[in-house]
Amino acid sequence: MQTKQDENTLIWFTNNLRIHDNSALKKAIKNSNQTIAVYCFDPRQFETSTFGFKKTENYRAQFLIETITDLRQQLNTLNIPLFVYTEKPEHCIPALIKNQAISNIYLQQEWTDEAVFILNEVKKNCPQTISFIESYDQFLFHPEDIPFNTETLPKVFTVFRKQLEKQSSVRPLTHIDSQSTDLKTIENDTKIPTLEDLGLGQISRHPNTAFPFKGGETEALKRLHSYFFETKKLGVYKKTRNGLIGTEFSSKFSPWLANGSLSAKQIYYEVNRFEKEHFKNESTYWLLFELLWRDYFKYVSLKHGNQIFKLGGLLNKNYDWSQDSTKIKQWIDGKTEEPFVNANMLELKKTGWMSNRGRQNVASYFAKTLQLDWRIGASYFESLLIDYDVHSNYGNWMYVAGVGNDPRDRKFNVKLQAERYDTNGKYQRLWLQDTLF
The missing domain is CATH 1.25.40.80 (Serine Threonine Protein Phosphatase 5, Tetratricopeptide repeat)
Incomplete structure (x- = not known):
């Protein structure tokens, strides 16, 4: 019978692609003789969504490829092999468990529908003896350390912030112990995919991008x-x-x-x-x-x-939303009546990046001026933004569309915003070089 220290553990990386301050990784190393890692480029993340956009387009995919390349190198310093697959986790993880005699799986805890569905599919295909140990690793303030439970979360950010600042503290950083150097070599011929492997087109870094950095x-x-x-x-x-x-x-x-x-x-x-x-x-x-x-x-x-993905948002508000494909395309292509909106949309299209100020303006224009279904805009952002985060993306879009936590129905005056934040029109000229305004 295997003793605890003879067992192999698996860390399943998702959105915790680092070795520093990673409690799932620390637990995996601590509770086994040898830790093995896995990352899956899930094909579902590169399919077309119901609104017609690829869930992950090439900018974010390239950043992810760079991140996984770096993660593999970082894990090598800990003698942890990273297995990389371009298939569904419920297919490759059970096979890896069998081949590597895995006893436990460590991962970051997630709660959105897609993530929960995938985890349940993996569990269905794994032996019942496998334990799944999840860690909340994506917060500044851990869920166990906040002064209220999820159900009593303040409806207004300011109340949330003040309570946390007064009553909570940030946990110390998690420091990783290195694994023994006297480990057996595990054969790993898995390859990190290219953009082409993921069905995406090649990209070149735009000379004007505000985000010229690599992933990892x-x-x-x-x-x-x-x-x-x-x-x-x-x-x-x-x-x-x-x-x-x-x-x-x-x-x-x-x-x-x-x-x-x-x-x-x-x-x-x-x-x-x-x-x-x-x-x-x-x-x-x-x-x-x-x-x-x-x-x-x-x-x-x-x-x-799931309320954050619904048209009525958190407030169940009914607006007269449109799905006018012509207006949507004009917004995407930077061909609206507002040069400031157009400049921001072209920056996004050509670089996968947009400033926070730009995002607020183009989202408000989409939802409030064009009165388009805000979920379509959110889906487009999900596709293109290098820094797409499901919670922040849909939270911000609900907020701007007037269906989020803030009951005030705000609308950005795009012209005034352009005058204030792009006073001399330098930004607009940068992205609208061939357009008169």
Whole structure:
């Protein structure tokens, strides 16, 4: 009979693609003699959605490929082989369990319908002796440490934020123990797919992109260090965060946060270090404020489940939404009546990136001015955005469409926004070079 220390454990990577501050990985290493890792490029994530967009287009897919390439290298330093498959997890994971004599599976806990469905499909195909050990690893404030349960989540962000800041604390970083170097070599001839393998077209990095960075934990930590300690741009973040051009107006952490190659806690503790070594001001606080918004959208999703994907949103509000395909195409192609909207939409189409200020404006224009079904806009963002995060994406779209937590039905005045944030029209000229406005 196998003893605990003779067993092999499997860490199933999903949106926790890092070795630092990863409690699922730490538990997997601690509770076995040898840890094996797996990542699946699930074909369902590259299919066309009900609204006609590929769920994952080439920008985000390329960033993911780079991330998995880096993850494999990082895991090699811990003597953990990463098996990579381009098939459904419920097909490849049970086979891996059998071939590698796996006893337990460690993974990040998820709760949206798609993730729960896939996990249940995997469980159905695995021996009942296999235990699935899940860890919440995507929050700044862990669900066990917040001063309310999911059902009593405050309806307003400000109340949520104030309660957390007063009554909760961020858990320490999880430090990973290296595995024994005296491990058997496990044959692993699995390959990381190319864009072509995933049925996607090749991309070239646009010279004007505000996000020229690569995927992966190595790049994430490099950016974190650069933005905080080399350029010290963190110190002016609140003043510059509504910028539109270049890499330095905002932190650009969101793509790495979205796929978990950087953790919110890592950012939090580096902000603390910056404040101790340099200075503390409104800007250093504001970055943490934005991480709290990210947490809030995750808790909203945890509380409301599938409501975040429904037309009436959290408020069950009925608006007269349209699905006019001509208007949708004009919005996507940057051919609306608003140059500021058009510039942002062209940036997204050509780079997979758009500023936060741009997102709010184009989403408001889509839902409030064109009165189009906001879920279509959200689906398009899901397809193209490098930093797509299901909770933040649908949370923000509900908010802008007037069906989210905020009962106030707001509408952005796009012309005034353009005058305020692109006063001399430089951003619009950058992306609308062939268009008069």
